[in-house]
Amino acid sequence: MRRRSLLALAATLPLPALAQPVRPWPERQLRLVVPFPPGGAIDAMARILAGPMGEALGQSVVVENRAGAGGTTGTGAAAQATDGHTLLMVSIAHAVNPALYPRLPYAEADFVPVGPVAVVPNILVVPAARPWRSVAELVAEARRRPGTLTYASAGSGTSIHLAGALFGDLAGLGLEHVPYRGSAPAVTDLVAGRVDMMFDSVTSAGPHVASGRLASLAVTTSQRIAAMPDLPSMAEAGVSGFAVDPWFAMLAPRALPAGARAPLSALLSRLLADPAVAERLARIGAEPMTGDAASLAALLAEETARWGAFVRRAGIQPE
CATH class of the missing domain: 3.40.190.150 (Bordetella uptake gene, domain 1)
Structure with a gap:
C-alpha cells in the first residue's frame, strides 16, 4: 500500500490551507x-x-x-x-x-x-417490570411519589448523569441520583430493578431493549435517531427544552x-x-x-x- x-x-x-510545516509531517x-x-x-x-x-x-x-x-x-x-x-x-x-x-x-x-x-445517543430506559411505557407516565409517577424514584448513572458529570439531572430539573421532579463506576454495573442493577430509570447509550442499552429486559421511553438528542426511528425525543415526549447530544x-x-x-x-x-x-x-x-x-x-x-x-x-x- x-x-x-x-x-x-x-x-x-x-x-x-497550504501552509507548510518546516519538515514533512x-x-x-x-x-x-x-x-x-x-x-x-x-x-x-x-x-x-x-x-x-x-x-x-x-x-x-x-x-x-x-x-x-x-x-x-x-x-x-x-x-x-x-x-x-x-x-x-x-x-x-x-x-x-x-x-x-x-x-x-x-x-x-x-x-x-x-x-x-x-x-452516540442516550436513551431513557426503565426496567421492563415497571409499568411505565411513556415519559408522561414516568413523570406522573415521580410526581405522585416525590423524592423516591431513582436514576442510575455511570458517574457524576457523565452525559448519563447530566441527562438525568436535566430531566429532573426541567420536569420539576425530585429524583435521586445513584452513581456507579461505569455504565455496565449501572445497567446490571437497572435490569434487576434495583433502580428505576437510566439515560444510557443506545450502544449499551439497545440490546437489553431488544431482549425485552428494558423498555425505552425516549431519546435524549434533539432529533430522533436512525437506530430507533419510532422513539420520540425527550422534547417530543413533553419535556420542553430537553436536549443532550453526547x-x-x-x-x-x-x-x-x-x-x-x-x-x-x-x-x-x-x-x-x-x-x-x-x-x-x-x-x-x-x-x-x-x-x-x-x-x-x-x-x-x-x-x-x-x-x-x-x-x-x-x-x-x-x-
Missing part, C-alpha cells in the same frame, strides 16, 4: 490518547479511526488509554505532549469538567481543535505543527464521510458528525458555557 503524508493530502485543499508513529478506560464508545471510536488514519498518513496511529478523574488525567497528559505527534479524543465531559474540577491539569488553550467525530471529538496539543492542522482536519472529515468508517461507527451506535476545526471550536465554547451554568446551578459535584 502506498504511503502518503499530510503534505500530499494538502494538495487537494484550497490555497490558504508525520515523521513517525502517532499517539491517540483516550482519557477513559478501554471498552467504551470513545475507545471504540478511536480504534475505528486509528487504522484508516494511519494508512492515509503513512504512519501508524496507536491508541493509548489514560483513564482517571472523569477524563482529566489523560487530557492533562496529552496537554503536556511536545512531540507534535500526539492527538486526543474527547467527549462531552470535556465541556463539563471545567465546572466540575476547579483545578484542571490543563487549559483549553493547550489544545487546538481537529474536528467533531460522532454522537458528542465526541478530536483535539491536538498546540505542539501539532501549524501546517499540519488544516490537512489533518480535512482528513478526519474525509474519513467520517467514508461509508466503511460510517458503517463501523453505526455498529457501536455512533452517528458521524459533520464539521471542521472551526465548528468544533464553536461547539466547545457553546457546550462549556451551557453545561458549566447548569452544573453550577444544580450543584453537581465530582465523585
Whole structure:
C-alpha cells in the first residue's frame, strides 16, 4: 500500500490551507490518547479511526488509554505532549469538567481543535417490570411519589448523569441520583430493578431493549435517531427544552505543527464521510458528525458555557 503524508493530502485543499510545516509531517508513529478506560464508545471510536488514519498518513496511529478523574488525567497528559505527534479524543465531559474540577491539569488553550467525530445517543430506559411505557407516565409517577424514584448513572458529570439531572430539573421532579463506576454495573442493577430509570447509550442499552429486559421511553438528542426511528425525543415526549447530544471529538496539543492542522482536519472529515468508517461507527451506535476545526471550536465554547451554568446551578459535584 502506498504511503502518503499530510503534505500530499494538502494538495487537494484550497490555497490558504497550504501552509507548510518546516519538515514533512508525520515523521513517525502517532499517539491517540483516550482519557477513559478501554471498552467504551470513545475507545471504540478511536480504534475505528486509528487504522484508516494511519494508512492515509503513512504512519501508524496507536491508541493509548489514560483513564482517571472523569477524563482529566489523560487530557492533562496529552496537554503536556511536545512531540507534535500526539492527538486526543474527547467527549462531552470535556465541556463539563471545567465546572466540575476547579483545578484542571490543563487549559483549553493547550489544545487546538481537529474536528467533531460522532454522537452516540442516550436513551431513557426503565426496567421492563415497571409499568411505565411513556415519559408522561414516568413523570406522573415521580410526581405522585416525590423524592423516591431513582436514576442510575455511570458517574457524576457523565452525559448519563447530566441527562438525568436535566430531566429532573426541567420536569420539576425530585429524583435521586445513584452513581456507579461505569455504565455496565449501572445497567446490571437497572435490569434487576434495583433502580428505576437510566439515560444510557443506545450502544449499551439497545440490546437489553431488544431482549425485552428494558423498555425505552425516549431519546435524549434533539432529533430522533436512525437506530430507533419510532422513539420520540425527550422534547417530543413533553419535556420542553430537553436536549443532550453526547458528542465526541478530536483535539491536538498546540505542539501539532501549524501546517499540519488544516490537512489533518480535512482528513478526519474525509474519513467520517467514508461509508466503511460510517458503517463501523453505526455498529457501536455512533452517528458521524459533520464539521471542521472551526465548528468544533464553536461547539466547545457553546457546550462549556451551557453545561458549566447548569452544573453550577444544580450543584453537581465530582465523585
